[in-house]
Amino acid sequence: xxxxxxxxxxxxxxxxxxxxxxxxxRPDQLSARLRDRILAVANDxxxxxxxxxxxALASGTAGTVGLLLSDTLTYALTDEVAMTFxxxxxxxxxxxxxxxxxxxxxxxxxxVPARDVAVxxxxxxxxxxxxxAVGWLLRRRLPLVFVDQAAAPGIASxxxxxxxxxxxxxxxxxxxxxxxxxxVTIGHGGEYGVLASPPEALVANTERQRLLGWTDALGAxxxxxxVIRQPHAEPDDMGYTAAQIALGLADRPTAILCFxxxxxxxxxxxxxxxxxxxxxxxxxxxxDDNPLARRTRPALTTVRQDVRAKGRAAAAALITAIERxxxxxxxxxxxxxxxxxxxxxxxxxxxxxxxxxxxx
Amino acid sequence: xxxxxxxxxxxxxxxxxxxxxxxxxRPDQLSARLRDRILAVANDxxxxxxxxxxxALASGTAGTVGLLLSDTLTYALTDEVAMTFxxxxxxxxxxxxxxxxxxxxxxxxxxVPARDVAVxxxxxxxxxxxxxAVGWLLRRRLPLVFVDQAAAPGIASxxxxxxxxxxxxxxxxxxxxxxxxxxVTIGHGGEYGVLASPPEALVANTERQRLLGWTDALGAxxxxxxVIRQPHAEPDDMGYTAAQIALGLADRPTAILCFxxxxxxxxxxxxxxxxxxxxxxxxxxxxDDNPLARRTRPALTTVRQDVRAKGRAAAAALITAIERxxxxxxxxxxxxxxxxxxxxxxxxxxxxxxxxxxxx
DNA sequence: TAGTTCTTCTTTACCAGTACAGTACCACGC
DNA sequence: GCGTGGTACTGTACTGGTAAAGAAGAACTA
Numbered sequence: 001x002x003x004x005x006x007x008x009x010x011x012x013x014x015x016x017x018x019x020x021x022x023x024x025x026r027p028d029q030l031s032a033r034l035r036d037r038i039l040a041v042a043n044d045x046x047x048x049x050x051x052x053x054x055x056a057l058a059s060g061t062a063g064t065v066g067l068l069l070s071d072t073l074t075y076a077l078t079d080e081v082a083m084t085f086x087x088x089x090x091x092x093x094x095x096x097x098x099x100x101x102x103x104x105x106x107x108x109x110x111x112v113p114a115r116d117v118a119v120x121x122x123x124x125x126x127x128x129x130x131x132x133a134v135g136w137l138l139r140r141r142l143p144l145v146f147v148d149q150a151a152a153p154g155i156a157s158x159x160x161x162x163x164x165x166x167x168x169x170x171x172x173x174x175x176x177x178x179x180x181x182x183x184v185t186i187g188h189g190g191e192y193g194v195l196a197s198p199p200e201a202l203v204a205n206t207e208r209q210r211l212l213g214w215t216d217a218l219g220a221x222x223x224x225x226x227v228i229r230q231p232h233a234e235p236d237d238m239g240y241t242a243a244q245i246a247l248g249l250a251d252r253p254t255a256i257l258c259f260x261x262x263x264x265x266x267x268x269x270x271x272x273x274x275x276x277x278x279x280x281x282x283x284x285x286x287x288d289d290n291p292l293a294r295r296t297r298p299a300l301t302t303v304r305q306d307v308r309a310k311g312r313a314a315a316a317a318l319i320t321a322i323e324r325x326x327x328x329x330x331x332x333x334x335x336x337x338x339x340x341x342x343x344x345x346x347x348x349x350x351x352x353x354x355x356x357x358x359x360x
Numbered sequence: 361x362x363x364x365x366x367x368x369x370x371x372x373x374x375x376x377x378x379x380x381x382x383x384x385x386r387p388d389q390l391s392a393r394l395r396d397r398i399l400a401v402a403n404d405x406x407x408x409x410x411x412x413x414x415x416a417l418a419s420g421t422a423g424t425v426g427l428l429l430s431d432t433l434t435y436a437l438t439d440e441v442a443m444t445f446x447x448x449x450x451x452x453x454x455x456x457x458x459x460x461x462x463x464x465x466x467x468x469x470x471x472v473p474a475r476d477v478a479v480x481x482x483x484x485x486x487x488x489x490x491x492x493a494v495g496w497l498l499r500r501r502l503p504l505v506f507v508d509q510a511a512a513p514g515i516a517s518x519x520x521x522x523x524x525x526x527x528x529x530x531x532x533x534x535x536x537x538x539x540x541x542x543x544v545t546i547g548h549g550g551e552y553g554v555l556a557s558p559p560e561a562l563v564a565n566t567e568r569q570r571l572l573g574w575t576d577a578l579g580a581x582x583x584x585x586x587v588i589r590q591p592h593a594e595p596d597d598m599g600y601t602a603a604q605i606a607l608g609l610a611d612r613p614t615a616i617l618c619f620x621x622x623x624x625x626x627x628x629x630x631x632x633x634x635x636x637x638x639x640x641x642x643x644x645x646x647x648d649d650n651p652l653a654r655r656t657r658p659a660l661t662t663v664r665q666d667v668r669a670k671g672r673a674a675a676a677a678l679i680t681a682i683e684r685x686x687x688x689x690x691x692x693x694x695x696x697x698x699x700x701x702x703x704x705x706x707x708x709x710x711x712x713x714x715x716x717x718x719x720x
Numbered sequence: 721t722a723g724t725t726c727t728t729c730t731t732t733a734c735c736a737g738t739a740c741a742g743t744a745c746c747a748c749g750c
Numbered sequence: 751g752c753g754t755g756g757t758a759c760t761g762t763a764c765t766g767g768t769a770a771a772g773a774a775g776a777a778c779t780a
Contacts, residue, residue: 005765005767007766007767015729015730016730017766017767018731018768019728019729019730021766021767021768022728022729022768025767025768026768029727029728029729030727031727031728031729034728034729048499049475049476050766050767050768051765051766052477053413053416053417053420053478053765053766053767054417054735054765054766054767054768055766055767056413056416056417056735057411057413057414057416057417057735057737057765057766057767057768058735058767058768058769059735059767059768060413062412062477062478063471063476063478064473066459080440082443083440083442090464093464094464094467095467095468096471097466097470097471097472097473097476098471098473099426099461099462099463099464099473099477100461100462100464101424101459101460101461101462102450102459102460102461102462104450104453104454104459104460106454106457108455111423111456111457111458113423113424113457113458113459115408115412116409116410116412116415116423116457117422117423117459118412118422118478136408139406139408140408265655269655295625295629363736365735365737366736367736367737376759376761377736377737377760378738378759378760378761379759379760381736381738382759385737386738389757389758389759390757390758390759391757391758394758410736410738411735411736411737413735414735414737414765415736415737416737416765417735417736417737417738417766417767418737418738418739418764419737419738419739419765420738721780722780723778723779723780724777724778724779724780725776725777726776726778727774727775727776727777728773728774728775728776729773729775730772730773731770731771731772731773732769732772733769733771734767734768734769734770735766735767736765737764737765738763738764739762739763739764739765740761740762740763740764741760741761741762742760742762743758743759743760743761744757744759744760745758745759746756746757746758747754747755747757748754748755749752749753749754750751750752750753
């Protein structure tokens with residue numbers, strides 16, 4: 001069947017295939033007159049442009065970068081912070097003309113996107129570095145950037161200062177005079193419910209770092225927090241059930257530190273539904289400072305991170321890594337750590353003098 | 361530089377290149393013994409698997425589908441409804457092993473993802489059908505599915521029943537006895553502020569359809585709504601400013617119909633900040649029924665759409681379209697319309713007998 | 721006027737696979 | 751003892767481009 005290729009056009013115009021290729025890809029390599037003629041003929045023949053797959057093979061660039069998300073795509077995507085991260089990535093990517101390919105962790109092993117889809121490099125966002133998907137990317141020797149996960153030698157990484165941020169949050173409630181503190185966190189893998197094992201055992205790096213930060217400050221004040229870990233299964237219940245557990249404890253906490261603002265939202269609802277007040281009865285601190293934090297009533301005290309900047313930094317680092325890979329055999333990546341900042345709003349206050357009973 | 365290809369492995373094992381290819385891609389074509397031997401040698405040589413770009417060229421499949429989002433990626437992505445849509449897409453895509461490539465509308469014209477990135481088909485989500493990016497996809501004759509935009513002949517589409525949903529929302533406030541109704545909508549392109557032109561003039565199909573639906577019901581009750589259109593620039597102010605305009609009108613509306621729940625959130629805050637109550641002074645209706653709608657206080661009356669199902673339907677339609685394109689020259693796509701449903705909660709009530717003055 | 725450089729186009733040599741049609745060998749049935 | 755069918759592997763012929771060096775004529779320099 002009459003598929004139109006560069007050769008078809010070349011024959012029609014009476015030039016070599018290479019010249020037609022240049023007409024599309026390197027306009028400076030031929031005269032403007034000839035180029036216009038070629039483009040006109042191409043248009044008449046219904047030629048759209050050089051075939052992307054063929055071009056990818058010949059030139060060695062796919063024109064897109066991968067993004068590997070933890071677990072199922074599905075799971076990571078429900079998080080609204082992830083959206084902002086994506087937006088940050090696209091800020092950097094769009095001007096370069098690169099596309100972004102989401103690489104789901106495949107359930108099968110016949111087709112595995114991380115192994116079988118063409119990309120020029122990839123961002124690895126909050127994944128288990130031991131996972132098979134990450135393994136494939138490493139073996140392919142693609143330029144990589146690790147984001148929100150433990151830095152690996154030789155691989156560029158972008159992180160926020162989770163530990164310091166969490167530490168500041170915990171120090172804040174300590175300074176307010178709280179002595180009974182609960183932590184509500186979320187993650188995947190490991191045990192759920194009231195957590196007994198030390199933070200080091202957790203798989204998810206972000207969670208581990210924040211837990212270390214919280215216990216840094218609490219430990220220094222000789223406070224042993226109750227850590228409640230809730231699976232990420234029900235997006236609608238984020239933190240609600242965990243908070244109920246915390247409130248039901250004999251020594252009810254007067255402050256709850258949360259892994260994210262989304263969780264803090266659920267925690268606040270649980271507190272209010274139990275007939276208690278925030279911050280008069282229980283103080284709550286979030287993490288992220290997402291747009292909702294400002295609007296929540298009471299406005300949420302939280303640890304700000306600039307997720308969009310994180311996305312930009314990650315994409316920029318990847319672009320550099322790809323550039324470098326073209327010339328040098330292998331570059332050692334830089335490790336970027338972005339700052340966090342405690343934002344004090346209305347959800348934290350000194351602990352109550354006497355503990356009000358939970359109604360309900 | 362010893363790059364390892366199928367040939368390298370073939371030479372080592374002493375079989376033909378084709379057999380090595382089959383060992384990876386079509387295990388049933390050779391004996392298990394030989395296959396294991398080949399795989400072992402491949403592993404020793406550090407071979408990861410058939411090169412994705414070469415495979416794409418030779419087999420004619422890229423292993424990924426495109427997603428074209430309106431305008432800048434950046435812009436579409438801040439919307440949390442878009443996230444749920446993505447999750448729905450991945451529900452269908454993941455089991456097939458396909459990846460998802462986000463195709464940003466490029467600002468330049470040397471590299472245009474919609475034209476230059478290899479995909480097996482594409483979803484076009486809420487785009488202007490006249491845009492150049494859509495034009496490229498059409499010219500490439502890729503299997504396409506249009507989502508949330510005007511159906512085009514010969515192209516499969518997935519929509520929700522925006523018009524009927526909006527109509528139900530409007531009918532609801534009419535039934536409650538409201539006579540002064542404002543509409544707060546959002547979109548891109550065209551005039552902003554109090555809208556004078558008829559709905560038909562709007563570019564964005566979703567917005568146009570909902571506007572038609574609202575005016576269907578209001579028109580039948582002989583009510584002329586005030587339509588306020590706010591640009592999508594400031595994601596943090598969604599609906600707030602528009603609501604302030606509405607509340608400042610001489611004939612202050614007693615009901616406000618909103619394009620989305622996110623806008624409704626801003627509208628409610630604006631009403632409350634003006635010292636008025638929802639729903640006693642002003643009723644508010646949203647659209648989407650996103651998770652927040654339930655949590656908002658008061659809980660939001662809204663029009664539910666199943667965004668995730670929409671994503672699933674779109675991806676499924678695309679997969680069928682791709683399947684069919686392999687055999688038949690061109691299939692005419694089906695047009696799917698998903699239902700909407702009015703969910704009545706606490707943000708709507710009969711209008712007040714007397715109009716309370718706005719404080720502040 | 722000859723040498724040099726530019727511009728413009730062409731030649732050659734890949735890129736790394738897959739599809740499809742063989743071919744050789746074996747077992748089976750009668 | 752010969753067709754018949756199945757399994758296991760191979761040979762040939764593509765897929766549609768790009769990089770890099772080469773060649774031919776024009777323009778520029780000395």
